[in-house]
Every structure is written in structure tokens, then in C-alpha cells.
Amino acid sequence: MVLEMETDEPNEEMKYHFVKSNAFKTIFCDGVFGGLRPDGNLHLTIYAERPAIPQMIVMERSSDGALDENRGKRVGKDGIVCDVEASLLFDIDTAIELYSWLQTQLDAAEQQGLVSKDKEDLGDTSASTMR
Numbered sequence: 001m002v003l004e005m006e007t008d009e010p011n012e013e014m015k016y017h018f019v020k021s022n023a024f025k026t027i028f029c030d031g032v033f034g035g036l037r038p039d040g041n042l043h044l045t046i047y048a049e050r051p052a053i054p055q056m057i058v059m060e061r062s063s064d065g066a067l068d069e070n071r072g073k074r075v076g077k078d079g080i081v082c083d084v085e086a087s088l089l090f091d092i093d094t095a096i097e098l099y100s101w102l103q104t105q106l107d108a109a110e111q112q113g114l115v116s117k118d119k120e121d122l123g124d125t126s127a128s129t130m131r
Contacts, residue, residue, distance in 0.1 A: 027085045034087075042095050045087040052077040 027046065034044040059072040090098070109115050 029085070031082070037089070041089060041091050043087055043089050045084055047082040047084045049080050049082055052079060052081050 028048050029046040030049040032044055032046050034042065037043055054074040054076040056075040057069060057072060058075070059067040059069050062068045062071065106115065
């Protein structure tokens with residue numbers, strides 16, 4: 001949503017205070033998943049990737065009596081876990097604002113030499129999951 005307010009006085013100022021809720025937290029994002037909802041709004045789910053944490057480790061004792069994790073076995077999931085952190089729901093107008101904001105940030109990163117790929121080479125952005 002664009003922060004603006006209708007007024008008869010074009011020079012009138014309006015202050016907006018951004019207050020963090022009790023649920024506020026900083027979230028690292030490795031990827032996104034989402035798309036259009038049946039009501040025409042969008043959802044964007046963000047996740048962070050990490051190696052699977054074992055549910056249990058069975059350690060064997062070495063010849064000197066010390067426990068040796070490397071000689072034991074791990075019980076749990078194999079592969080990478082995608083910790084789903086949050087889901088954002090928004091309308092098309094907000095999506096356009098988000099797109100514009102991201103483009104501004106990418107342009108600034110490109111000017112600072114932080115973007116290693118040509119923006120044209122970013123791949124197919126129509127997929128519902130992107131990394």
C-alpha cells in the first residue's frame with residue numbers, strides 16, 4: 001500500500017510510525033514458494049535451508065573408552081530441510097509495489113557491483129518456487 005492520505009492542503013505532512021509487534025523477528029530467506037490465491041490475491045512463503053538435524057545419534061566407544069560420534073550412527077532425515085518461516089498474503093497493488101521496491105534495490109546493488117549475473121539471465125521467474 002502506498003502511504004498517502006487525501007487532503008485539501010497539498011503541503012500538509014502526515015507522520016507514519018512503524019512500531020514492531022511482539023511477533024517481530026528477523027528471518028533469513030534462502031527461497032520462496034507461492035503464487036496466486038483463488039481470491040486473486042497472492043501468497044509468498046519464505047523458507048531457510050539447513051542440513052537435517054539428527055533425531056538421535058548412537059556413539060560407539062573407541063578403544064581408549066571415549067565416545068566417538070564418527071564411529072556411530074545417526075537416525076533422522078537425509079538431505080536438506082526447508083524451514084518454512086512465514087507466509088505473506090497481499091493484493092496485486094502491494095505486489096506491484098514490492099516488485100518496484102525489489103527492482104530499486106537490485107539496481108542499487110548492480111551499481112555497487114554486487115550483482116554478478118546479468119538481470120536478463122536470472123532465469124524463468126514464472127515458476128512457483130524460486131531460489
